[in-house]
Amino acid sequence: MEKSVLPLPSDKDLKDLISQLPDDILVHMLSFLTLKEAVRTCVLSHRWKYLWPFFRGSLNFDDPDTMWDIADEKKKMKFERKKFIKRVNRILKLLRGSNLDEFRVCFEFDNNFKDLIDGWVDFAISKGVKRLELDFSPTEACEGAKSYTFTHDRFTSVETSVGVSCIKYLTSLTLLYVNVTGKLLEHILSNCPLLERLYVSQSTDLVNLKIWGSSLRLKYLHITQCIYFKSIEIYAPNLESFGLVGGIKETQVNYAPRLLDLHVGGPKPLQYAICPLSSYLSQLQSLVLNIWISRMQKLELPTIQTLTNLRHLTLRVLASDRESLIGLIPLIEAAPFLQKFTLVLSWGEPMIDRELRKVMKRPNKHLKEVEIIGFVGRPIDIDLTIYLLESAIKLEKIVITPRCPALLGTPWEFNQIEKNEHAIKAAKQLKKYLPRGAELLIL
Amino acid sequence: MALELKSSDNKIFEVEELVAVQSETIKSLVEDGCADNVIPLPNVDSKTLELVLDWCKNHVDMKLDEEKLKEYEDKFIEVDQAVLYDLLLAANYLNIKDLLNRACQKVADMLKGKTPEQIRETLNIVNDFSPEEEEEIRKENLWAFEE
Numbered sequence: 001m002e003k004s005v006l007p008l009p010s011d012k013d014l015k016d017l018i019s020q021l022p023d024d025i026l027v028h029m030l031s032f033l034t035l036k037e038a039v040r041t042c043v044l045s046h047r048w049k050y051l052w053p054f055f056r057g058s059l060n061f062d063d064p065d066t067m068w069d070i071a072d073e074k075k076k077m078k079f080e081r082k083k084f085i086k087r088v089n090r091i092l093k094l095l096r097g098s099n100l101d102e103f104r105v106c107f108e109f110d111n112n113f114k115d116l117i118d119g120w121v122d123f124a125i126s127k128g129v130k131r132l133e134l135d136f137s138p139t140e141a142c143e144g145a146k147s148y149t150f151t152h153d154r155f156t157s158v159e160t161s162v163g164v165s166c167i168k169y170l171t172s173l174t175l176l177y178v179n180v181t182g183k184l185l186e187h188i189l190s191n192c193p194l195l196e197r198l199y200v201s202q203s204t205d206l207v208n209l210k211i212w213g214s215s216l217r218l219k220y221l222h223i224t225q226c227i228y229f230k231s232i233e234i235y236a237p238n239l240e241s242f243g244l245v246g247g248i249k250e251t252q253v254n255y256a257p258r259l260l261d262l263h264v265g266g267p268k269p270l271q272y273a274i275c276p277l278s279s280y281l282s283q284l285q286s287l288v289l290n291i292w293i294s295r296m297q298k299l300e301l302p303t304i305q306t307l308t309n310l311r312h313l314t315l316r317v318l319a320s321d322r323e324s325l326i327g328l329i330p331l332i333e334a335a336p337f338l339q340k341f342t343l344v345l346s347w348g349e350p351m352i353d354r355e356l357r358k359v360m361k362r363p364n365k366h367l368k369e370v371e372i373i374g375f376v377g378r379p380i381d382i383d384l385t386i387y388l389l390e391s392a393i394k395l396e397k398i399v400i401t402p403r404c405p406a407l408l409g410t411p412w413e414f415n416q417i418e419k420n421e422h423a424i425k426a427a428k429q430l431k432k433y434l435p436r437g438a439e440l441l442i443l
Numbered sequence: 444m445a446l447e448l449k450s451s452d453n454k455i456f457e458v459e460e461l462v463a464v465q466s467e468t469i470k471s472l473v474e475d476g477c478a479d480n481v482i483p484l485p486n487v488d489s490k491t492l493e494l495v496l497d498w499c500k501n502h503v504d505m506k507l508d509e510e511k512l513k514e515y516e517d518k519f520i521e522v523d524q525a526v527l528y529d530l531l532l533a534a535n536y537l538n539i540k541d542l543l544n545r546a547c548q549k550v551a552d553m554l555k556g557k558t559p560e561q562i563r564e565t566l567n568i569v570n571d572f573s574p575e576e577e578e579e580i581r582k583e584n585l586w587a588f589e590e
Contacts, residue, residue: 017528045569
């Protein structure tokens with residue numbers, strides 16, 4: 001195969017070949033660009049002027065910089081929301097393609113705009129959208145969060161243009177702060193044979209959910225923080241990743257033979273989250289547990305069988321200084337072939353000085369990587385870190401991020417200066433515990 | 444089972460059916476029972492057809508090795524625009540989805556992060572707008588040209 005490294009100028013090279021491709025190839029190519037990039041091609045030449053309206057790639061209406069400015073009170077929510085909505089409407093009016101890969105809206109919701117959003121969802125579905133994401137997360141979590149409600153008949157009626165026949169192309173549905181009932185989700189599941197991914201967060205209408213179907217293609221199902229969620233029943237032959245975070249009364253996983261990745265936990269003691277899934281624990285390759293430790297609720301670990309296939313264990317811990325994370329060690333020791341351990345620590349209470357606690361170390365020959373996000377450099381996490389460094393004899397690297405997990409990625413990430421400096425200092429001191437050949441990275 | 448494909452410049456290629464049916468166009472011919480004789484492909488020259496068949500063969504051979512396949516695809520698509528143009532037309536005509544997508548991605552990558560002026564230079568596009576026309580178009584879609 002000839003490759004021109006330094007092309008000699010030939011007639012063909014100097015010609016504008018790409019523009020001579022037929023419309024549908026150029027439109028297909030545009031779908032690999034962002035909408036903005038695609039629109040910018042309109043100014044290239046007359047040939048390109050009218051191609052972008054047939055864009056069928058990913059419509060991503062997100063404005064993270066504006067949202068941070070609003071949270072910081074640098075911009076006004078009302079004004080920016082109006083601007084945002086105007087922009088989305090203008091673009092949707094211009095689009096003439098008949099397909100869409102992705103439609104994603106990420107902005108704070110307000111009840112006044114419910115009809116508009118209904119229209120946007122209709123638009124996306126009528127274009128046979130494959131990936132639909134509605135993220136109406138509020139900037140101020142403490143304010144009474146308003147959610148958009150997914151109305152039922154829009155999707156259950158065969159007669160409407162966005163009814164059953166159009167949602168069948170859906171492969172992924174992501175809903176945050178969208179009120180959707182279990183019944184509607186079940187309807188979507190039975191009418192979207194290609195659906196592989198379902199993520200629902202903060203739906204107050206979700207109470208019961210039955211995931212049932214021998215031909216269900218669903219691979220990824222995560223439901224988080226739906227405060228009235230009572231029961232879930234699962235029969236999903238292709239499910240690989242399951243997440244259930246937040247309170248729930250009844251979890252029944254009848255059949256999930258391909259389950260590899262699990263994320264559970266919440267305010268209740270760990271056994272409520274883990275016990276219903278105990279028969280699947282030994283097949284998991286990745287496990288994420290949300291654990292709350294407080295004065296009211298001591299750390300109590302249920303007896304866990306051996307996690308024979310577990311390669312990556314992540315513990316997301318909400319704790320205070322009085323506790324020690326050493327109590328989590330039995331979880332780590334339950335996975336004899338664990339290669340990576342991640343701790344995400346959200347630590348809130350005032351500093352208390354206590355002695356470091358020591359623990360019996362058993363040499364761990366498989367753990368290669370440790371990651372600690374939210375390291376504070378106080379007895380609470382130093383105990384556990386020293387244990388890990390001294391027992392993981394084959395450790396290759398330990399990565400420490402000494403900043404609060406909740407602030408990562410926000411404009412205030414580097415705010416808590418004193419706390420972070422103390423953490424960095426303490427992290428540097430850990431060097432003396434490093435096993436031979438291991439590397440310490442402080443991000 | 445082997446199939447015979449004839450390029451626009453009358454060169455005959457013998458290929459295994461499994462390789463050839465990566466092309467949905469050829470697949471339908473096979474399924475309709477029209478593939479007994481030589482299949483003429485008047486829209487694809489021999490140089491391009493050879494490349495296309497190499498793609499198809501490797502996609503059958505490396506089907507289970509995702510990493511190896513990606514390495515092959517990245518190397519395969521490092522071609523000049525003239526070849527890319529031929530590959531895109533061939534992939535579209537023969538309906539070979541993954542080749543069409545990879546080639547489109549390659550062109551898209553050539554456009555990413557570039558100003559319209561830079562794109563025109565890369566693709567040898569002649570700007571046939573008057574300055575007033577261009578200004579007008581930019582104004583109409585101002586939001587896309589802002590940062």
